[in-house]
Amino acid sequence: MWQQSNRHSPPGILLALLVGLQPCNAAEMGAIPSNQIQSQPLFQVRSETLVVETPIITGVSQSICAKPGDSVQIIGNHFPPHGTAGVALGGNSQHLDVVTKSWSTTQITIVLPLSGLQAGKRYYVGLEKPDHSRWLSNISQSVMICSDAVTGVSRSAVFQGRMQIQPRQGSSGFASSGNDAPSVPPQTEGTVPPGTMQPGGNQPFRPSGGTLIGAGLPSPPQAPAMTADIQERGIEPGELLILSADMQEALQIAQQLATSGLRPIRRQRLVGLGLVITAFRLPKDDRVAQRLQQLRDSLPTLWGEANHRYQLLGSAAGTEEPAYEQIAWRSETGCGSGLRLGMIDAAVAPDHAALVGQSVIRHSFLSAGISAAPAEHGTAIAIQLVGSNRGEYLGLLPEATLYVAEVFRATTAGRTETTAEWVIHALDWLVQQQVHVINLSLGGPRNLLLEKVLERVMATGTLVVAAAGNQGPKAPPVYPAAQQGVVAVTAIDQARRLYSQANQGDYIDFAAPGVDLRLPRLDGSPVYRSGTSFAAPFVTALLAYSQYAGEASVSGGVEALKQHTIDLGVPGKDTQFGWGLIQATGICSGR
Known part of the structure; x- marks a missing residue:
């Protein structure tokens, strides 16, 4: 709520103005402490402070769930005057404006849209600027849509289980000012700037300017x-990562950590996810684990x-593996x-x-001066x-x-x-x-920041498939495959036996061919490769096509x-094969 100080100027203010008091600089204005009022000159003008x-x-x-057309009350504090802000619903790759029935500083009643809502989905609610350029409030509260109540979403409005996102006039993702503009990584060959249309695809993704996690992460x-x-x-020696809900929070955290000797060395907006990530350099001789624990305690x-x-x-x-036959995969022109x-x-x-002639768009995320890892695995x-x-392939x-x-580097010690x-x-x-x-043929330890970002990715409706790991049956879980919601894939051979080096655990979801697969080297000659890395693409492809074909x-x-x-x-379901060996249900063809 926009409020003005209720302190009144002394009775002689008009006289003081008439005798020509010099105007004061806004930066020098400030409220006068109550214990100093008696010592002030009689006709001094006391500042009027605008508090936002x-x-x-x-x-x-709401009840357990709401239906299109239902009225929902939003409870809170400091809601701005009616007409200076709007109310919208977000989530599920959508941004929907709503009609308001009543408005006060502590309560707003809205009417849910009659069309556009997806059944059984949860939408976050927030106050936004009238031009949709940014959220004004937190968006950590949500509305659940009843699973059997939605009839207003037509089949033509849905593509791959998500709503098409129409460009909004005046939408800039984040409102920026001064030097606080989104940081964009340098583009490499084949890079497509965010929002660029690609053949055969949807409307460009337009971030709403907020985050599903809300203003202030839980x-x-x-x-x-x-x-x-x-x-x-x-881990990277001498570095810590901090995830923030917005740029203002990131700057405040940096100021607070500066007193402990931590120095920000990289900061970037995650425009598609509505978050900010900052890398900090620790003081010399500081141990990452010890400093991290101190921060978590304090x-x-x-x-x-x-x-x-x-x-x-x-x-x-x-030896060669007829992988396509194992999963009953058949394809036709246009697949x-x-x-x-x-x-x-x-x-x-x-x-x-x-890959010549194929639609492949690349973007490197390696910092300047970092040597890229060999292209064998990625290719x-x-x-x-x-x-x-x-x-042939x-x-x-x-x-x-x-x-x-592209994110992998080659170290001087020969590691990738x-x-x-x-x-x-x-x-x-x-x-x-x-x-x-998204296919992730990579793995490592659990990371809380990466975990939260993946939650945000999956909340947009994007599926994430990851390799289960090659550290053996007694190894600890590999992340991100072990994260809830991520589809974890293990590898089997031609005889449907588990890959001998595969991780095991209750996080395994599916098995796919991943032992002795005939794949090309960079020079085109064949090589037989094994690992859960090479099993994951089968599940990625099958899930992607099943959605595209309308099967799920x-x-x-x-x-x-x-x-x-x-x-x-x-x-x-078991700890070795998950639910079992995936099977295609039809012929992959063009549409």
């Missing part, structure tokens, strides 16, 4: 213990984490047309014979997904568009690795490209896949 209170939504009054979960091995080799609501390292999950191996796939991996060689995954149907969805986020920070930037970019499924919605894609598997191991 941030609107806060504390609750939404308190983070309990952090996992950092083992000695991770402290030694599994600031329990702070989203801070080490900058963990992640590895690729594939290797070379032995994958109109689909948008995302992958986060090592570099891809665009001039490889199996192999890309060929599995969209390899040309004119050559046929891709699963050859007519799809593939967005490649990436960081949580780069993966987060890559996820943000892929959300802006509005891909249907975004939310029902995984459930539908469970119904078409060959159960392996003990009956039902």
Whole structure:
């Protein structure tokens, strides 16, 4: 609410103005403490302070769920005057304006739209500027739509289980001023700026300017213990990552941490996710684990984490594997047309014979001066997904568009690795490209910031598929595959036996071919590769196409896949094969 101070100027204010008091500089104006009033000159003008209170939504009054056309009360404080702000619903890749019935500083009654809402979905609610340029309030409160109440969403308005997002006049994502503008990574060959239309796709993704998490992130979960091995080799030395709800919060945190000697070295808006990530440099001789624990003890609501390292999950191996036959995959001309796939991996060689002429859009997220990892792994995954149907190595969805986020570096010690920070930037970019499924053939330790960002990614309706890990049956869970909501894929051989190096655990969802797959080297010669890395693309392709063909919605894609598997191991879901070996239910063709 906008309020003006109720302090009144002395009775002689008019006389003081008439005798020509000099106007004071706005920067020098300030309220006078009450204990100093008697000592002030009789005719001094006391400043009028304009106090701007941030609107806060504390609750939404509804039953278990609401239907289109229902009235819903929004409860809170400091709501601005009617006409200076609007109310909107967001989430599920939608942004819907609502009509208001009544408006006060503490309560607003809205009417839910009669069309456009998706059944069984939850929408966050917030106050926004009339031009839709930014949220004015928190958006941590939500409205649940009844699962059997929505009739206003036509089939023509839905594409792959998500609403098409129409460009909004005046929408800029984030309102920026001064130097507080969104930071855009340098574009590389084939990079498509956010919002650019691509053939066979949806409308460009337009962030609403807020975050599903709300203004002020909730308190983070309990952090996992950092083992000695991770402290030694599994993190970026001398760095901490902080996730913030917005730029103002990020700047405030930086000021607070500066007193402890932490210095921000990189900061960037995650435009597609409505968050801000900042990397801090620790003082010399500080230990990451110790400083992180100190911060968590003193600031329990702070989203801070080490900058963990992640590895690729594939290797070379032995004999040919008829993988397509194992999952009953058949394709015709046009298979994958109109689909948008995302992958986060090592570099891809665009001039490889199996990728020439294919729709592959690349973006490198490596910092300047960092050596990119060899392109063997990334190129192999890309060929599995969209390899040309004119050559020897046929891709699963050859007519799809593939967005490649290149994040892996080559270290001087000969390792191939990436960081949580780069993966987060890559996820943000892929959300802006509005891909249907993201393939993650990588793994490492749990990272709270990456976990929260993936929650935000999946909340947009984007499916995330990850390799289950190659550390063996007694190894701890590998992330992000072990995160709830991420589809974890293990590998089997031609005899439907589990890959000997595969991780095991209750987080495993599905099995797919991933042992002795015949794939090309960079020079085109064949090599046989094994690993959960190479099993994940089969599930990525199957989930993407099942949604595109209308066989399953975004939310029902995984459930539908469970119904078409060959159960392996003990009956039902198990820690080795998950629900079993995936099976295609039809012929992949053009539309």
